[in-house]
Amino acid sequence: MELAFCSKYPFSKEAKELVSSAKVSDEFRLVEMAKERVVRAIRDGVIPAMSFELDESQVVLQVASYAMSRMIVSLLGSRYYIGRYSIAEAKRAGRYMEGDSDENVLKVAAELGVGCEVDGEYAVRFEKYLIYAPKSVDYKLVNRKLSNGVVRLRRSEFIRMLEEAVKMKIESELPLKVKDVPENIRKTTEAVRASIPKEPVPTNITKGDFPPCINKLLEDLKTVENLGHTARWTLAVYLLNVGMKVEEVVRVFSTSPDFDEKVTRYQVEHAMKRGYRMPSCANMDSNGLCVANCGVKNPLAYRRGGVGRNTAASQKP
Amino acid sequence: MEGIQLRVKNPEEDYVRSKFREYYERNEVRAPEQIEKREWGFGGWERKIEVRHLRISSRDELKGRLVMDAPLFVSYSTAYYEFPDMRPMEKKNWLGADLVFDLDSDHLEAPCKKTHGSKWVCDKCLEKVKEETIKLIEQFLIPDFGFSKKEIEVNFSGNRGYHIHIKNESVRQLGGYARREIVDYLTGTGVDFEAVGFRYEEVGGRREKRLAGPKPSDAGWAGRIARFIKESAVSRKLEEVGVEAKDARKIYNRVGEFTSLIERGNWDAVKIQNKDNFWRGVVGRLGVRLGDRIDQNVTADTTKLIRLPDSLHGESGLVARRVREIDSFDPVKDAVVFGEQPVRIKIKNAPEFRLGEETFGPFRNEERELPERAAVFLICKKEAVLWKS
Numbered sequence: 001m002e003l004a005f006c007s008k009y010p011f012s013k014e015a016k017e018l019v020s021s022a023k024v025s026d027e028f029r030l031v032e033m034a035k036e037r038v039v040r041a042i043r044d045g046v047i048p049a050m051s052f053e054l055d056e057s058q059v060v061l062q063v064a065s066y067a068m069s070r071m072i073v074s075l076l077g078s079r080y081y082i083g084r085y086s087i088a089e090a091k092r093a094g095r096y097m098e099g100d101s102d103e104n105v106l107k108v109a110a111e112l113g114v115g116c117e118v119d120g121e122y123a124v125r126f127e128k129y130l131i132y133a134p135k136s137v138d139y140k141l142v143n144r145k146l147s148n149g150v151v152r153l154r155r156s157e158f159i160r161m162l163e164e165a166v167k168m169k170i171e172s173e174l175p176l177k178v179k180d181v182p183e184n185i186r187k188t189t190e191a192v193r194a195s196i197p198k199e200p201v202p203t204n205i206t207k208g209d210f211p212p213c214i215n216k217l218l219e220d221l222k223t224v225e226n227l228g229h230t231a232r233w234t235l236a237v238y239l240l241n242v243g244m245k246v247e248e249v250v251r252v253f254s255t256s257p258d259f260d261e262k263v264t265r266y267q268v269e270h271a272m273k274r275g276y277r278m279p280s281c282a283n284m285d286s287n288g289l290c291v292a293n294c295g296v297k298n299p300l301a302y303r304r305g306g307v308g309r310n311t312a313a314s315q316k317p
Numbered sequence: 318m319e320g321i322q323l324r325v326k327n328p329e330e331d332y333v334r335s336k337f338r339e340y341y342e343r344n345e346v347r348a349p350e351q352i353e354k355r356e357w358g359f360g361g362w363e364r365k366i367e368v369r370h371l372r373i374s375s376r377d378e379l380k381g382r383l384v385m386d387a388p389l390f391v392s393y394s395t396a397y398y399e400f401p402d403m404r405p406m407e408k409k410n411w412l413g414a415d416l417v418f419d420l421d422s423d424h425l426e427a428p429c430k431k432t433h434g435s436k437w438v439c440d441k442c443l444e445k446v447k448e449e450t451i452k453l454i455e456q457f458l459i460p461d462f463g464f465s466k467k468e469i470e471v472n473f474s475g476n477r478g479y480h481i482h483i484k485n486e487s488v489r490q491l492g493g494y495a496r497r498e499i500v501d502y503l504t505g506t507g508v509d510f511e512a513v514g515f516r517y518e519e520v521g522g523r524r525e526k527r528l529a530g531p532k533p534s535d536a537g538w539a540g541r542i543a544r545f546i547k548e549s550a551v552s553r554k555l556e557e558v559g560v561e562a563k564d565a566r567k568i569y570n571r572v573g574e575f576t577s578l579i580e581r582g583n584w585d586a587v588k589i590q591n592k593d594n595f596w597r598g599v600v601g602r603l604g605v606r607l608g609d610r611i612d613q614n615v616t617a618d619t620t621k622l623i624r625l626p627d628s629l630h631g632e633s634g635l636v637a638r639r640v641r642e643i644d645s646f647d648p649v650k651d652a653v654v655f656g657e658q659p660v661r662i663k664i665k666n667a668p669e670f671r672l673g674e675e676t677f678g679p680f681r682n683e684e685r686e687l688p689e690r691a692a693v694f695l696i697c698k699k700e701a702v703l704w705k706s
Contacts, residue, residue: 126462127487130495141498142505143512147536149463286506288497 003059005104008096010066011089011170012111019067022060030061034068035188041069041088042081042196045260049095068185074175075189080199082174083257090167097159105159112165122158123150132164135228200254211302212292213284214238221256230287236268237276241300246272328703329696330362330389336693337629338387340636340654346383346627347639348376354397354412358622360390360631366622372402389631389697392622395615397489406620413489416496417623418453418503419615421478422446424608433668436698438477440671443648450479451643453605457503458483461537473648475630475637480615480623497617504613505538505604510596513539515584530584541603546587547579555587558598564588629654634693650674653690660692661685662701670694 006015024030041047066089073085097105102118109116114132117123126141129151133139145152153161210218217235220227227235232253239249249268253259278300284290296302349355358369359382369392373379383391394401395417399410422442423430429441450471458464458481470482491499501507514535517526531539533547549555550572555565568575568586575586607613615621624630624637635652650673664680671677677691684704687695695701 125487127491127495130491130498135494137507137509138512140501140507140509140512142502142507142538143509145536145539146461146502147463148460152536288501288506 002104003056005107007059007062008100008104009093009108009111010063011093011166012108015063015066018060019063022056024061024064025057026061030064030068031184031188033061033065034072035192037065037069038072038076038085038192039195041085042192045084045088045091045258047088047092049092070170070174070176071178071181071185072189072192074178075181075186076193077175078199080255080257081196082171086167086171086174087258089170090163093166094159094163097162098156105162109158109162109165112162112169114162114165116158117150121152122155123152124158124161125149126151129153129161132161132168134160134164135231137230200251200259210238211294211296211299213289213299216291217289218252221253227256231289233267233271233276234279234284234287234289236271237278238299240268240272240276241278327362329699329701332703333389333631333634333693333696334387336634336655336689337389337631338384340629341380341383341387344627344654346379346625348379349393349625351397352376352379354399354401356394356396356398356401356409356622358390358392359386359388360392362389362631365390365631366392369622370402370404372400383628389629391625391628393625394620394622396619396621411619414491414619416483416485416488416491416499417615417621418481418607419474419478419612419623420446420450420453420481420605421474421608421612423477424612425449425606435477437668437670438649439668440649442477446478447643447646449606450481453481453503454643456541457605461502462499470626471640471643472624472626473635473638473640473646473652475624475628475635475652476633479640479643480626480637482626493617493619496619497613500607500613500616502538503605504607505600508538508542508596508600510592513537513542514582528584528587529582532582533580538600538603542599543579543582545599545603546584547576550575550579558602559595560587630697632697634690634697655690655693656688658689659686660689661704662687662692662695663704664695664701667695667698667700 006018037047114128126149217231236249246268250265253264280298294302353374357371357373358366361367396414397412403409422438423435425445427442427445429439454469468485470484472480474480514531516529518529520527531543533544550568553569556562626637626639628637636654638652640646649671653672663684667678667680669678672690
C-alpha cells in the first residue's frame with residue numbers, strides 16, 4: 001500500500017482500507033485536523049497541501065481527517081456546504097494529480113470509473129467525457145477530437161475532468177447517515193459552523209415575469225448545479241438588463257456552491273460597465289440555453305409582453 | 318349518468334380504428350426492451366397523446382391493448398422507470414433512457430414543401446430526409462461516436478421521417494446536458510474557430526499573419542472542415558461556402574499545391590474575408606439538420622415518448638416500419654399495410670401522392686372509389702370522409 005497515494009486521494013479504496021485497519025493514536029489532533037480541513041474548504045475554497053515526508057501514523061491521521069471531515073460536513077446539514085466542501089476536496093486531489101505519475105493518475109481515474117488509454121494523449125470514452133467534462137466552450141464536445149467513440153485530451157484537460165469526477169463522487173456520497181454522534185464531534189461541528197460564512201439565503205425574485213430560459217437558469221442555480229460560464233454570463237446580463245443592481249445580482253449567484261464573491265462581483269460589475277446586450281433567442285439557442293418556443297426574438301421581449309407568451313407553457317408540458 | 322360520456326360520433330375515426338384493430342389482430346408488434354419499465358401513451362383522432370403515464374407489463378398485454386383500444390398513435394418512453402405509471406414525473410424514478418434521434422422532412426425546408434405544405438410528403442422530401450439519416454449514421458454515429466451498424470436501429474416514423482435508436486447500454490445513463498452536447502455535435506452548434514485549430518501565425522518578415530488550421534486527418538469537426546474544403550477545392554465549389562470568386566479561381570489554378578498545403582494545416586491560400594459567412598456556409602452544410610430545439614428535444618429530453626416501431630401512424634395509416642437497408646427503403650411502399658379493397662370516399666383536397674407503385678390524385682372536392690390503402694391514407698390526413706350514398 002502506497003502511503004502517499006492514500007494521503008493524496010483519501011476517497012480511494014486504498015485509503016479507506018488504510019484507515020479501517022490502522023488505529024489513530026492522537027484523537028485530539030485528528031479532530032483539530034478535520035475541523036481545519038472543513039473550515040478551510042468551506043470558507044476559503046482551498047484545503048492546504050501537506051508535506052509528504054510523513055510517517056505512517058501521520059498519513060493515517062491525514063486520511064482519517066478526511067473521513068471525519070465528511071462526518072462533520074454531513075452534520076452541518078446543507079447541500080450548499082456539501083457542494084463547497086466537495087469542490088475544495090476535488091481541487092486538492094487535482095493539484096496532486098498534476099504532479100503525480102501517470103500510473104497513479106490512471107489508478108485514480110479507474111477508481112472513479114473513468115477508463116483511459118494513454119499514448120501521448122489521454123483517450124476517454126465520450127460517454128464519460130460528457131458526464132465529467134467542465135461545461136465551457138473549450139470543453140464542448142463539438143470542439144473536441146472525437147473519433148471512434150473516444151475523446152483525446154491533453155494531460156491537464158484529463159486531470160481537470162477527473163477533478164469534476166472526484167467532486168461528483170464526494171458530493172453524491174454525502175450526507176452520511178450519522179447515528180450516535182459522539183459529543184466531541186457534535187461540539188466540533190458547532191465550532192466549524194461558527195467559523196464559516198452563513199449559508200446564503202436565495203434572493204426572492206418573482207419568477208412569473210421571466211422567460212422559461214431564465215427561470216431554468218435560476219432553478220439550476222438553486223438546485224446546486226454548477227452552471228457553465230456562458231449560462232452564468234447570460235443570467236447576469238439578463239438580470240442587469242431588467243434593471244437589477246449589481247449587489248442584487250451578486251446575491252442571486254451566492255447560492256451557487258462554487259460561489260466566490262470577489263470574482264462574481266468583479267464579473268458582474270464588468271458586465272455592467274461594458275453594457276453587454278442580451279443575446280438574441282437565436283444565440284440563446286446556439287448556446288443550448290433555449291428551452292421553449294415562446295415566440296419572442298429576444299428573452300427581454302418576453303417580459304415586455306412580447307408575442308405568444310402563452311405558447312411557452314403549451315409547448316413544454 | 319356517470320361514466321357515460323356524450324361523444325360526437327365520428328364515422329371516420331371509427332373506420333380507421335376498425336382497420337387498425339384488424340391490423341393489430343393479425344400482426345405482431347415487437348415490444349421494446351424492458352417493456353415493464355416504460356411509460357406508454359396512446360393517441361386518438363384529436364391528439365397524438367391523449368393518455369399517458371400508462372404501464373404495460375408484457376408483450377401479451379401490449380398486444381391485448383392494441384387490439385382492444387386500437388389507438389391511432391402508440392408511443393412509449395425512451396426512458397426506463399422504476400414506476401412508469403406514477404405521477405408526477407419525479408415519482409417515476411428515472412433509471413436511464415435510450416438515445417434516440419428524430420429526423421423529420423418537415424424541417425429540411427425542401428423547395429417542394431412550398432407546393433404541398435407540411436401535411437404532405439413527396440418523393441423529394443422523403444429522399445432528402447433519407448440522405449440526412451444516412452449522413453447522421455455514416456458521417457457521425459459510426460466514425461465519430463464509434464457505434465457499430467448493429468447498434469444503430471433505424472425506423473420509419475410512420476409519416477415524414479426516421480427515428481434512429483442507439484442500442485447500446487453505455488448511453489443510457491447520459492443526462493439531459495450530455496444529450497444536448499451530442500445534439501450540438503451533430504448539428505455543429507457552437508463549433509469554435511479557434512478551438513478547432515484555426516489561428517493566425519506570425520511569419521518572419523511579413524506584416525500579415527499566416528492562417529493555420531486543421532488538417533484533413535484530424536479527428537472530429539476539425540478534420541471534417543478540412544476535408545470539406547479540400548473536396549470543395551477539387552470539385553470547384555469554394556464560392557458556395559463564402560470564398561471570394563477571385564481567390565477561389567487562384568486556388569483552382571493550382572489545386573494540387575493547395576490540397577497539399579491543407580494537408581499540412583496551412584490555410585493561408587483560403588482568404589477568409591467574412592469569417593462569419595464562411596463559418597455558416599461550412600458548418601451549416603456539414604451538420605445534420607435535426608430540426609429546431611423542440612425536435613432536438615426528442616434526443617435531449619430524457620422523458621419524451623416516441624412512436625413504437627411496428628405501430629401504425631394515425632396521420633397516414635402507414636406502419637412505423639423497421640428499416641433494414643436504408644438505401645433501398647421506400648417508405649410509401651414498404652410501410653403500406655392496407656390493401657386493395659375499394660372504399661368510397663369524398664375527398665376535400667389532396668395533391669398527387671404515391672403509395673406503392675401507384676400514383677393517386679390530385680383530388681379536389683370529388684367522390685371517388687379508391688383502394689383501401691389510399692382511402693385510409695386520405696382519411697387519416699383528414700382530407701376525406703366516408704361516402705355513403
